[in-house]
Amino acid sequence: MGYVKDRFKEIADIQSQEIKNLIAQHGETKVGDVTLAQVYQGMRGITGLVTETSLLDSNEGIRFRGFSIPELRDRLPKAEGGNEPLPEGLFYLMLTGQVPTQEDVEHISATWARRSHVPNHVFDVIESFPVSSHPMTQFCAAILALQTESKFAKAYEEGISKKQYWDFVYEDSMTLIARLPRIAAYIYRRKYKNGEHIQPDGMLDWSANFAHMLGFNDDGFKELMRLYLTIHADHEGGNVSAHATHLVGSALSDPYLSFTAGMTGLAGPLHGLANQEVIRWIEELQKELGTDRPTKEQIAQYIKDTLAAGKVVPGYGHAVLRKTDPRFTAQMEFAKKHCPDDATVQTVWNVYEVAPAILESTGKIKNPWPNVDAHSGSLLKHYGLVEEDFYTVLFGVSRALGVLASLCWDRALGFPIERPKSITTEWAKQFVAKN
Ligand code: FAM
Helix, strand or coil, X not given: CHHHHHHXXXXXXXXXXXXXXXXXXXXXXXXXXXXXXXXXXXXXXXXXXXXXXXXXXXXXXXXXXXXXXXXXXXXXXXXXXCCCECHHHHHHHHHHCCCCCHHHHXXXXXXXXXXXXXXXXXXXXXXXXXXXXXXXXXXXXXXXXXXXXXXXXXXXXXXXXXXXXXXXHHHHHHHHHHHHHHHHHHXXXXXXXXXXXXXXCCCCCHHHHHHHHHCCCCHHHHHHHHHHHHXXXXXXXXXXXXXXXXXXXXXXXXXXXXXXXXXXXXXXXXCCCHHHHHHHHHHHHHHHHCCCCCCHHHHHHHHHHHHHCCCCCCCECCCCXXXXXXXXXXXXXXXXXXXXXXXXXXXXXXXXXXXXXXXXXXXXXXXXXXCCHHHHHHXXXXXXXXXXXXXXXXXXXXXXXXXXHHHHHHHHCCCCCCCCCCCCHHHHHHHHHHC
């Protein structure tokens, strides 16, 4: 791993100096004002974090180090015979800011394959849960169990210098990412396939090996995994999973502890669990009407009923985005190529045709357009991964790439403990009375 790590450190040192200069020269420059409404309403729109790996534009969608999703699909190295980007390449890009060569990507693939061995006690922890436990609960517990392996925690206990933090955080992050597919696949096979586990194949890339361990050897599914694990990796720093990882990491909790925090946040239905909710919502619709191909009129009524019942339409809306999520579009393109006639995929497309106007007409939903979760379940289902409560685990494996690359940056840049100011309503009332 030597050279990727050295390259990262070299680039991070330059960036660190630039930040010092920026703060020295412009540290007092205001980047925004904060209103009382923002303080009460989820800090929406407040600029308060630095996340180097990606930046979200509300109309354009996500850019990873300046590259949009279509650009990444075009430029990142591919597996032999494949058309979708290898997530190893995206990790390299997020970490270094540079587009990797095929060799860089193969190097990362090989490193992760080498480090993928999961210690037995982690499986014991998983086994101690009832099989009925939600896969995300088992996943979070397993990551926490892996914390016994933390090189950062050990080095900190031995008393390392602040200047070395990044090194151990980097090593832990690489090992953790390497092990996640094995853990996730273990949970899947335990819960849904009678515990018949499949050993890793170290010759495959990270995504293909994951697909293999899950039990899916179709080339189309491997391609889907490469795309899926790429597009879910990062969505700048303020979303719950990224922010939680960053926040906990700022207390110098090691990458295992920090990433567990991110994953418990991803497990919420307004965040990563939405992909499971979407497919359930569609299946309920299909069941209620007794057809797997409901008409647009029937879908429109179902959306109205969902809203009238005081529930959210899962897969629609976003705290930052104000247009169709390019991650949705990328999956739609994939589906057009690989499975355009699939009934659930077509239902997803029909929902897309009718939902925005209905959501818009409520006058309160700020973004009536689909997000990443609106499409992913239908693709997984098409290839036979039908157990929707597992979907968020896949999201989590991917999200590790972004939030752990960011954690490496946090420590390389020496970011301090995060500690924003909070107020009471009593304080707010007195403040407005005085102003
Ligand atoms: N269906 C029904 N109502 C919705 C809605 C939806 N899809 N999206 C927003 N609203 C409501 C929202 O609940 C709020 O209602 P109240 O004023 O009664 O509380 C109102 O519209 C204004 O909300 P907003 O400002 O437009 O959205 P927020 O920034 O507060 O919330 C989301 C953003 C994503 C939590 C919200 O759009 C939502 O609940 N969507 C459905 C769940 C979902 O798909 N989540 C996944 C997000 C995804 F990108 C991810 O993290 N993986």
